[in-house]
Amino acid sequence: MSGVHELASQLPMPEMATLLYLVYDPTTRQLRYTNAGHPPALVFDATRSTFLRRALGPPIGVTADPTYVEATYQLPPGATVLLYTDGLVERRGKSIWQGLARLRSEVEPTAAPHDVDAQDSTDLDALCDRLLSTLLDQHHVPDDVALVAMRPQSSIGGPLHINLPAEARMLAHMRVAVRRWLHELDVAAPDVNDVLVACSEACSNVVQHAYGTRPGDMEVSASLDDGTLVLVVRDTGQWRPAAGRGGGWGLQLMRALMDSVEVEQSAGGTEVKMRRHVQIGEAP
Protein backbone atom coordinates (compact mmCIF):
# COMPACT_ATOMS: atom_id res chain seq x y z
CA MET A 1 0.00 0.00 0.00
CA SER A 2 2.81 2.39 0.90
CA GLY A 3 4.43 1.59 -2.43
CA VAL A 4 1.25 2.43 -4.29
CA HIS A 5 1.00 5.67 -2.32
CA GLU A 6 4.54 6.65 -3.30
CA LEU A 7 3.83 5.84 -6.92
CA ALA A 8 0.62 7.87 -6.89
CA SER A 9 2.35 10.78 -5.17
CA GLN A 10 4.89 10.97 -7.99
CA LEU A 11 2.25 11.18 -10.68
CA PRO A 12 2.01 14.63 -12.20
CA MET A 13 -1.68 14.99 -11.41
CA PRO A 14 -3.61 16.23 -8.43
CA GLU A 15 -5.80 13.13 -8.24
CA MET A 16 -6.33 11.15 -5.11
CA ALA A 17 -7.58 7.62 -5.06
CA THR A 18 -9.10 5.28 -2.55
CA LEU A 19 -8.05 1.67 -2.43
CA LEU A 20 -9.19 -1.35 -0.51
CA TYR A 21 -6.81 -4.28 -0.78
CA LEU A 22 -7.85 -7.71 0.45
CA VAL A 23 -6.17 -11.10 0.41
CA TYR A 24 -8.27 -14.14 1.17
CA ASP A 25 -6.79 -17.46 2.24
CA PRO A 26 -9.36 -20.18 1.55
CA THR A 27 -7.58 -22.72 3.77
CA THR A 28 -7.80 -20.64 6.94
CA ARG A 29 -10.83 -18.59 5.78
CA GLN A 30 -8.89 -15.52 6.81
CA LEU A 31 -9.22 -12.15 5.11
CA ARG A 32 -6.26 -9.76 5.40
CA TYR A 33 -6.99 -6.23 4.35
CA THR A 34 -5.80 -2.67 4.35
CA ASN A 35 -7.86 0.32 3.41
CA ALA A 36 -6.82 3.69 1.97
CA GLY A 37 -9.94 5.78 2.44
CA HIS A 38 -12.32 3.44 0.63
CA PRO A 39 -15.87 2.64 1.80
CA PRO A 40 -15.58 -0.46 4.00
CA ALA A 41 -16.22 -3.95 2.67
CA LEU A 42 -19.48 -5.45 3.88
CA VAL A 43 -19.49 -9.03 5.12
CA PHE A 44 -22.80 -10.78 5.63
CA ASP A 45 -24.42 -14.16 5.93
CA ALA A 46 -27.91 -15.38 6.73
CA THR A 47 -27.84 -14.11 10.30
CA ARG A 48 -25.65 -11.02 10.53
CA SER A 49 -23.75 -8.34 8.66
CA THR A 50 -20.72 -6.25 9.49
CA PHE A 51 -18.55 -3.60 7.84
CA LEU A 52 -14.79 -4.16 7.86
CA ARG A 53 -13.93 -0.80 9.40
CA ARG A 54 -10.43 -1.50 10.71
CA ALA A 55 -7.06 -0.81 9.08
CA LEU A 56 -8.32 2.46 7.67
CA GLY A 57 -5.73 4.93 6.39
CA PRO A 58 -5.91 8.12 4.31
CA PRO A 59 -6.57 7.97 0.56
CA ILE A 60 -3.59 7.39 -1.66
CA GLY A 61 -1.63 10.41 -2.80
CA VAL A 62 -3.07 12.83 -0.21
CA THR A 63 -0.86 13.06 2.86
CA ALA A 64 2.90 13.22 2.82
CA ASP A 65 3.79 10.19 4.84
CA PRO A 66 0.79 8.02 5.60
CA THR A 67 0.87 4.85 7.65
CA TYR A 68 -1.04 1.85 6.40
CA VAL A 69 -1.77 -1.02 8.69
CA GLU A 70 -3.27 -4.42 8.14
CA ALA A 71 -6.24 -6.07 9.81
CA THR A 72 -7.58 -9.60 9.63
CA TYR A 73 -11.08 -10.97 9.68
CA GLN A 74 -12.17 -14.56 10.05
CA LEU A 75 -14.77 -15.18 7.38
CA PRO A 76 -17.63 -17.41 8.62
CA PRO A 77 -18.54 -20.33 6.32
CA GLY A 78 -21.09 -19.28 3.73
CA ALA A 79 -20.50 -15.56 4.27
CA THR A 80 -20.39 -13.11 1.38
CA VAL A 81 -17.90 -10.25 1.01
CA LEU A 82 -19.20 -7.23 -0.84
CA LEU A 83 -16.85 -4.60 -2.28
CA TYR A 84 -18.19 -1.51 -3.99
CA THR A 85 -17.31 2.00 -5.06
CA ASP A 86 -18.74 5.05 -3.35
CA GLY A 87 -21.15 5.61 -6.22
CA LEU A 88 -23.30 2.83 -4.79
CA VAL A 89 -23.79 4.43 -1.39
CA GLU A 90 -23.42 8.17 -2.00
CA ARG A 91 -26.54 10.14 -2.67
CA ARG A 92 -27.02 13.84 -2.94
CA GLY A 93 -28.22 15.43 0.25
CA LYS A 94 -27.57 12.32 2.33
CA SER A 95 -24.53 11.38 4.37
CA ILE A 96 -22.43 8.40 3.40
CA TRP A 97 -23.41 6.81 6.72
CA GLN A 98 -27.04 6.82 5.64
CA GLY A 99 -25.94 5.19 2.42
CA LEU A 100 -23.98 2.50 4.27
CA ALA A 101 -26.90 1.83 6.61
CA ARG A 102 -29.17 1.48 3.61
CA LEU A 103 -26.79 -0.96 1.92
CA ARG A 104 -26.61 -3.00 5.09
CA SER A 105 -30.36 -3.15 5.49
CA GLU A 106 -30.62 -4.40 1.91
CA VAL A 107 -28.47 -7.47 2.55
CA GLU A 108 -29.91 -8.30 5.96
CA PRO A 109 -32.23 -11.26 5.68
CA THR A 110 -34.75 -9.73 8.09
CA ALA A 111 -35.19 -6.85 5.70
CA ALA A 112 -35.93 -8.98 2.70
CA PRO A 113 -39.44 -10.33 2.44
CA HIS A 114 -39.37 -14.10 2.64
CA ASP A 115 -40.45 -14.78 -0.87
CA VAL A 116 -38.54 -14.47 -4.11
CA ASP A 117 -36.02 -12.00 -2.72
CA ALA A 118 -34.88 -14.35 0.03
CA GLN A 119 -33.99 -16.84 -2.66
CA ASP A 120 -32.08 -14.13 -4.51
CA SER A 121 -29.54 -13.71 -1.75
CA THR A 122 -28.13 -17.17 -2.50
CA ASP A 123 -27.24 -16.17 -6.05
CA LEU A 124 -24.49 -13.57 -6.33
CA ASP A 125 -25.48 -12.28 -9.76
CA ALA A 126 -29.05 -11.78 -8.60
CA LEU A 127 -27.77 -10.10 -5.43
CA CYS A 128 -25.73 -7.57 -7.41
CA ASP A 129 -28.65 -6.86 -9.73
CA ARG A 130 -30.98 -6.35 -6.80
CA LEU A 131 -28.56 -4.01 -5.00
CA LEU A 132 -28.03 -1.93 -8.11
CA SER A 133 -31.73 -1.62 -8.87
CA THR A 134 -32.80 -0.76 -5.32
CA LEU A 135 -29.90 1.44 -4.24
CA LEU A 136 -29.35 3.55 -7.30
CA ASP A 137 -31.48 6.49 -8.22
CA GLN A 138 -32.70 5.45 -11.64
CA HIS A 139 -32.92 9.02 -12.86
CA HIS A 140 -29.63 10.34 -11.72
CA VAL A 141 -26.46 8.36 -11.21
CA PRO A 142 -23.78 10.95 -10.43
CA ASP A 143 -20.83 8.57 -10.22
CA ASP A 144 -19.86 5.31 -11.82
CA VAL A 145 -20.56 2.22 -9.74
CA ALA A 146 -18.57 -0.96 -9.41
CA LEU A 147 -19.63 -3.90 -7.30
CA VAL A 148 -17.75 -7.10 -6.45
CA ALA A 149 -19.37 -9.90 -4.48
CA MET A 150 -17.28 -12.84 -3.31
CA ARG A 151 -18.54 -15.93 -1.52
CA PRO A 152 -16.07 -18.79 -0.95
CA GLN A 153 -17.73 -22.00 -1.91
CA SER A 154 -18.94 -23.52 1.31
CA SER A 155 -18.76 -27.17 0.55
CA ILE A 156 -19.37 -28.57 4.00
CA GLY A 157 -21.70 -31.49 3.53
CA GLY A 158 -22.47 -30.40 0.00
CA PRO A 159 -21.05 -31.55 -3.31
CA LEU A 160 -17.85 -30.18 -4.81
CA HIS A 161 -17.72 -28.66 -8.23
CA ILE A 162 -14.63 -27.13 -9.78
CA ASN A 163 -13.82 -26.08 -13.29
CA LEU A 164 -10.25 -25.31 -14.29
CA PRO A 165 -8.31 -24.79 -17.52
CA ALA A 166 -6.92 -28.16 -18.67
CA GLU A 167 -3.28 -27.23 -18.02
CA ALA A 168 -0.65 -29.13 -16.07
CA ARG A 169 0.00 -26.22 -13.73
CA MET A 170 -3.66 -26.36 -12.64
CA LEU A 171 -3.34 -29.91 -11.25
CA ALA A 172 -1.88 -28.68 -7.95
CA HIS A 173 -4.77 -26.19 -7.58
CA MET A 174 -7.23 -28.98 -8.25
CA ARG A 175 -5.61 -31.10 -5.55
CA VAL A 176 -5.75 -28.24 -3.03
CA ALA A 177 -9.49 -27.84 -3.63
CA VAL A 178 -10.27 -31.56 -3.50
CA ARG A 179 -8.05 -32.07 -0.44
CA ARG A 180 -9.79 -29.25 1.44
CA TRP A 181 -13.21 -30.64 0.54
CA LEU A 182 -12.26 -34.12 1.76
CA HIS A 183 -10.80 -32.69 5.00
CA GLU A 184 -13.99 -30.73 5.67
CA LEU A 185 -15.89 -33.99 5.36
CA ASP A 186 -13.41 -35.57 7.81
CA VAL A 187 -12.34 -38.29 5.36
CA ALA A 188 -9.45 -40.32 6.84
CA ALA A 189 -5.96 -39.34 5.65
CA PRO A 190 -5.02 -42.53 3.72
CA ASP A 191 -8.28 -42.37 1.79
CA VAL A 192 -7.69 -38.70 1.02
CA ASN A 193 -4.36 -39.60 -0.57
CA ASP A 194 -5.84 -42.41 -2.66
CA VAL A 195 -8.64 -40.18 -3.94
CA LEU A 196 -6.24 -37.32 -4.69
CA VAL A 197 -4.00 -39.54 -6.81
CA ALA A 198 -6.96 -41.05 -8.70
CA CYS A 199 -8.43 -37.60 -9.35
CA SER A 200 -5.07 -36.19 -10.42
CA GLU A 201 -4.53 -39.14 -12.80
CA ALA A 202 -7.89 -38.53 -14.46
CA CYS A 203 -7.17 -34.80 -14.75
CA SER A 204 -3.64 -35.46 -16.09
CA ASN A 205 -5.26 -37.52 -18.83
CA VAL A 206 -7.51 -34.60 -19.70
CA VAL A 207 -4.50 -32.27 -19.82
CA GLN A 208 -2.53 -34.63 -22.06
CA HIS A 209 -5.15 -36.15 -24.31
CA ALA A 210 -8.45 -34.28 -24.42
CA TYR A 211 -7.80 -31.11 -26.34
CA GLY A 212 -4.56 -31.48 -28.29
CA THR A 213 -3.19 -27.97 -28.66
CA ARG A 214 -6.60 -26.33 -28.21
CA PRO A 215 -7.43 -24.79 -24.84
CA GLY A 216 -10.22 -26.42 -22.87
CA ASP A 217 -11.51 -27.06 -19.40
CA MET A 218 -11.42 -29.91 -16.95
CA GLU A 219 -14.34 -30.28 -14.61
CA VAL A 220 -14.24 -32.12 -11.31
CA SER A 221 -17.41 -32.95 -9.38
CA ALA A 222 -17.54 -34.95 -6.20
CA SER A 223 -20.19 -35.96 -3.73
CA LEU A 224 -20.21 -38.10 -0.63
CA ASP A 225 -23.25 -40.13 0.25
CA ASP A 226 -23.37 -42.66 3.05
CA GLY A 227 -19.61 -43.25 3.05
CA THR A 228 -19.38 -43.63 -0.72
CA LEU A 229 -17.49 -41.00 -2.61
CA VAL A 230 -18.43 -40.40 -6.25
CA LEU A 231 -15.88 -38.47 -8.23
CA VAL A 232 -16.49 -37.38 -11.81
CA VAL A 233 -13.84 -35.84 -14.10
CA ARG A 234 -15.21 -34.46 -17.33
CA ASP A 235 -13.86 -32.77 -20.44
CA THR A 236 -15.40 -31.59 -23.69
CA GLY A 237 -12.54 -32.62 -25.97
CA GLN A 238 -11.82 -35.51 -28.29
CA TRP A 239 -9.99 -38.29 -26.52
CA ARG A 240 -6.70 -39.13 -28.16
CA PRO A 241 -5.40 -42.64 -27.62
CA ALA A 242 -2.44 -42.82 -25.29
CA ALA A 243 -0.16 -44.21 -28.00
CA GLY A 244 3.52 -44.02 -27.27
CA ARG A 245 3.02 -43.25 -23.63
CA GLY A 246 5.32 -45.20 -21.39
CA GLY A 247 3.73 -47.55 -18.94
CA GLY A 248 0.17 -46.30 -18.89
CA TRP A 249 0.19 -46.43 -15.11
CA GLY A 250 -2.49 -43.76 -14.90
CA LEU A 251 -5.62 -45.81 -15.52
CA GLN A 252 -4.08 -48.78 -13.72
CA LEU A 253 -3.55 -46.66 -10.61
CA MET A 254 -7.07 -45.23 -10.80
CA ARG A 255 -8.52 -48.75 -10.93
CA ALA A 256 -6.31 -49.91 -8.07
CA LEU A 257 -7.07 -46.97 -5.80
CA MET A 258 -10.81 -46.70 -6.39
CA ASP A 259 -13.59 -49.28 -6.05
CA SER A 260 -14.84 -48.67 -9.58
CA VAL A 261 -13.79 -46.62 -12.61
CA GLU A 262 -16.09 -46.07 -15.57
CA VAL A 263 -14.91 -44.22 -18.66
CA GLU A 264 -17.59 -42.95 -21.00
CA GLN A 265 -16.60 -41.37 -24.28
CA SER A 266 -18.93 -39.52 -26.57
CA ALA A 267 -18.76 -36.92 -29.30
CA GLY A 268 -19.22 -34.28 -26.59
CA GLY A 269 -16.23 -35.35 -24.52
CA THR A 270 -15.09 -37.88 -21.98
CA GLU A 271 -16.42 -38.59 -18.52
CA VAL A 272 -14.55 -40.63 -15.94
CA LYS A 273 -16.71 -41.68 -13.02
CA MET A 274 -15.01 -43.21 -9.99
CA ARG A 275 -16.47 -44.60 -6.79
CA ARG A 276 -14.77 -45.33 -3.54
CA HIS A 277 -15.91 -46.21 -0.07
CA VAL A 278 -14.11 -43.89 2.34
CA GLN A 279 -13.48 -43.94 6.06
CA ILE A 280 -15.00 -40.95 7.89
CA GLY A 281 -12.92 -39.92 10.90
CA GLU A 282 -9.81 -41.77 11.93
CA ALA A 283 -9.79 -45.53 11.74
CA PRO A 284 -10.70 -47.22 15.06
Next chain:
Amino acid sequence: MNDLARVEARDVVGARLVQIIGEIDLSNATDVMDAVTRAIPDDTPLVMLDLSGTTYLDSTGIEMIFRLADRLRLRRQDLRLVVPPRASIRAVLELTKVDHAIPIQDSIITSTGD
Protein backbone atom coordinates in the same frame (compact mmCIF):
# COMPACT_ATOMS: atom_id res chain seq x y z
CA MET B 1 11.24 -26.10 -12.13
CA ASN B 2 8.02 -24.68 -10.73
CA ASP B 3 7.67 -24.17 -7.00
CA LEU B 4 5.86 -27.47 -6.34
CA ALA B 5 9.11 -29.27 -5.63
CA ARG B 6 12.80 -28.69 -5.05
CA VAL B 7 15.77 -31.05 -5.31
CA GLU B 8 18.66 -31.10 -2.84
CA ALA B 9 21.73 -33.32 -3.00
CA ARG B 10 24.69 -34.11 -0.78
CA ASP B 11 27.27 -36.82 -0.31
CA VAL B 12 26.82 -39.36 2.47
CA VAL B 13 29.09 -42.29 3.27
CA GLY B 14 29.33 -44.41 0.11
CA ALA B 15 26.47 -42.74 -1.70
CA ARG B 16 24.97 -39.63 -3.25
CA LEU B 17 21.81 -38.61 -1.41
CA VAL B 18 19.25 -36.79 -3.56
CA GLN B 19 16.15 -35.45 -1.85
CA ILE B 20 12.93 -34.45 -3.58
CA ILE B 21 10.93 -32.12 -1.35
CA GLY B 22 7.38 -31.26 -2.40
CA GLU B 23 4.96 -32.60 -4.99
CA ILE B 24 5.68 -34.31 -8.30
CA ASP B 25 3.03 -34.25 -11.01
CA LEU B 26 2.66 -33.72 -14.74
CA SER B 27 3.59 -30.05 -14.41
CA ASN B 28 7.10 -30.64 -13.05
CA ALA B 29 8.12 -34.32 -13.42
CA THR B 30 10.46 -33.69 -16.38
CA ASP B 31 12.14 -30.77 -14.61
CA VAL B 32 12.49 -32.72 -11.36
CA MET B 33 14.00 -35.62 -13.32
CA ASP B 34 16.51 -33.25 -14.97
CA ALA B 35 17.45 -31.74 -11.61
CA VAL B 36 17.93 -35.18 -10.07
CA THR B 37 20.08 -36.33 -12.99
CA ARG B 38 22.23 -33.19 -12.79
CA ALA B 39 22.77 -33.81 -9.09
CA ILE B 40 24.36 -37.24 -9.70
CA PRO B 41 28.07 -37.32 -10.62
CA ASP B 42 29.21 -40.08 -13.01
CA ASP B 43 31.51 -41.69 -10.44
CA THR B 44 28.90 -42.23 -7.71
CA PRO B 45 28.42 -45.97 -7.15
CA LEU B 46 25.14 -45.63 -5.24
CA VAL B 47 22.30 -43.13 -5.48
CA MET B 48 19.81 -42.84 -2.63
CA LEU B 49 16.71 -41.03 -3.85
CA ASP B 50 15.13 -39.72 -0.66
CA LEU B 51 11.36 -39.35 -1.01
CA SER B 52 10.77 -38.67 2.72
CA GLY B 53 9.81 -35.11 1.88
CA THR B 54 7.78 -35.98 -1.21
CA THR B 55 4.19 -35.18 -0.33
CA TYR B 56 2.55 -36.10 -3.64
CA LEU B 57 3.48 -38.62 -6.31
CA ASP B 58 1.42 -40.15 -9.11
CA SER B 59 2.07 -42.08 -12.33
CA THR B 60 4.14 -39.27 -13.84
CA GLY B 61 6.48 -39.50 -10.86
CA ILE B 62 6.54 -43.31 -11.10
CA GLU B 63 7.57 -43.10 -14.76
CA MET B 64 10.26 -40.64 -13.75
CA ILE B 65 11.64 -43.07 -11.17
CA PHE B 66 11.68 -45.97 -13.66
CA ARG B 67 13.43 -43.82 -16.29
CA LEU B 68 15.99 -42.76 -13.71
CA ALA B 69 16.58 -46.40 -12.73
CA ASP B 70 17.11 -47.37 -16.39
CA ARG B 71 19.55 -44.55 -16.93
CA LEU B 72 21.54 -45.35 -13.79
CA ARG B 73 21.65 -49.04 -14.71
CA LEU B 74 23.35 -48.13 -18.02
CA ARG B 75 25.86 -46.12 -16.04
CA ARG B 76 26.35 -49.05 -13.63
CA GLN B 77 25.12 -47.01 -10.70
CA ASP B 78 22.80 -48.49 -8.10
CA LEU B 79 19.57 -46.79 -7.10
CA ARG B 80 17.74 -47.07 -3.81
CA LEU B 81 14.65 -45.24 -2.66
CA VAL B 82 14.17 -43.90 0.84
CA VAL B 83 10.48 -43.89 1.84
CA PRO B 84 9.28 -43.84 5.47
CA PRO B 85 6.94 -46.76 6.28
CA ARG B 86 3.90 -44.55 6.87
CA ALA B 87 4.48 -42.13 3.98
CA SER B 88 1.37 -41.26 1.98
CA ILE B 89 3.16 -42.05 -1.30
CA ARG B 90 3.85 -45.67 -0.31
CA ALA B 91 0.54 -46.94 -1.72
CA VAL B 92 1.37 -45.64 -5.19
CA LEU B 93 4.89 -47.13 -5.08
CA GLU B 94 3.54 -50.54 -4.06
CA LEU B 95 0.62 -50.58 -6.52
CA THR B 96 2.99 -49.87 -9.41
CA LYS B 97 5.42 -52.50 -8.08
CA VAL B 98 8.30 -50.06 -7.89
CA ASP B 99 9.41 -51.98 -4.81
CA HIS B 100 9.89 -55.11 -6.97
CA ALA B 101 12.34 -53.33 -9.26
CA ILE B 102 14.10 -50.90 -6.94
CA PRO B 103 15.10 -51.52 -3.31
CA ILE B 104 13.21 -49.29 -0.88
CA GLN B 105 14.49 -48.53 2.59
CA ASP B 106 12.70 -46.81 5.46
CA SER B 107 15.35 -44.20 6.25
CA ILE B 108 18.70 -42.95 4.98
CA ILE B 109 20.48 -44.93 7.66
CA THR B 110 21.56 -48.16 6.02
CA SER B 111 20.94 -51.23 8.12
CA THR B 112 23.93 -53.22 9.36
CA GLY B 113 25.22 -55.85 6.98
CA ASP B 114 23.94 -53.83 4.01
